[in-house]
Amino acid sequence: MEPTAFTTDRLLLRPVEPGDAEAVYLACQDPEIQRWTVVPSPYTRADADLFTRELAPSGWRDDTMYSFAVLLREDRTLVGALGLGGRALPGTYEVGFWTAAGHRGAGYTTEAVLGAARWAFTALSADRLEWRAEIGNTPSRAVALRAGFRMEGDQRSALVNKGVRLDTWTGALLPADLGLPGTVPHRSATGVSGAL
Template sequence: MEPVTLKTGRLVLRAFVASDADAVYATCQDADIQHYTPVPTPYRREDAENYVAVHTARGWAEDRDHILGAFRSDNGALVGSFCLTRLFEGVYELGYWADKEQRGKGYALEAARALCDWGFEALGAHRLEWWAMVGNAPSRALAERLGFTVEGTLRDRSKVDGVPRDWWVGGLLKPGGAASTL
């Protein structure tokens, strides 16, 4: 699948390109991103270069990871990375991280909503899932504002720094879909 570009009132969501590596590298120095998301720790410049040039392109080419960088329309600043990853036919996982300086301004909600809408329409998704490590309250708050229902807690789902961590899981059904009317 070819990458898409989505526009909202304040943002442009587009596939990352090589010139975005500096912004991705700087953003991923945030301790919260390194703790709560599956980025390498420590996050190196090479990791950013691989993410924008290799991982993003491969994800789109394989029609598996639909990664878009969200950038402010007014000044081009990186807001964050937003992705829909295919899990099963019609089921995608929403993943995201946001630049610390851009948080709290509604940009992440705007970007994630645009991507979710695109996933339901263009990808034919009937269900979106969201996963976050217990304790990542901002991620949970964003998911709930998007309309996700927190469906449970998975005990010891993964290890972070060698310590088992619990994860929340939530779901968002396609508006008007058969399952959402039961």
């Protein structure tokens, strides 16, 4: 897919680019980001360069991961990062994100996740957006809940982070949850929803 940018009320989400390396490096010095996400720990400037110059652009090129810098619209300050990656089931994507320490609690990440979900449901023709986090990552779970994800339970040994298999919370968001049509009809346990 051609790299794409979009805006929300307060944010600009655009593809991660090499010029983001310093801001990404500084944000990822936060122990909470290193603790709860799969970024390397310790996080070096070389890690930031690899992500911004190689990994993020190749994900767009190969349609394997769409990595966005989450910026304030008013001054282009980096407040976080968000990625959407494809899962094995067609039309299913997984969202992951982190928020820079000084920008937590303002609702930016929830706004970014909702914007990315709308983009995935329209531009990618996604029919399901999944979220997962290590059990105990309550800030990530709070973002998912505020964005409308329905919690679907716990998964044992569902995430590998820094060489350790971890249990996760999981949730999902469907197009119908945002008032959008799906590409394939959904028959829920209680009847048909999200019909075309």
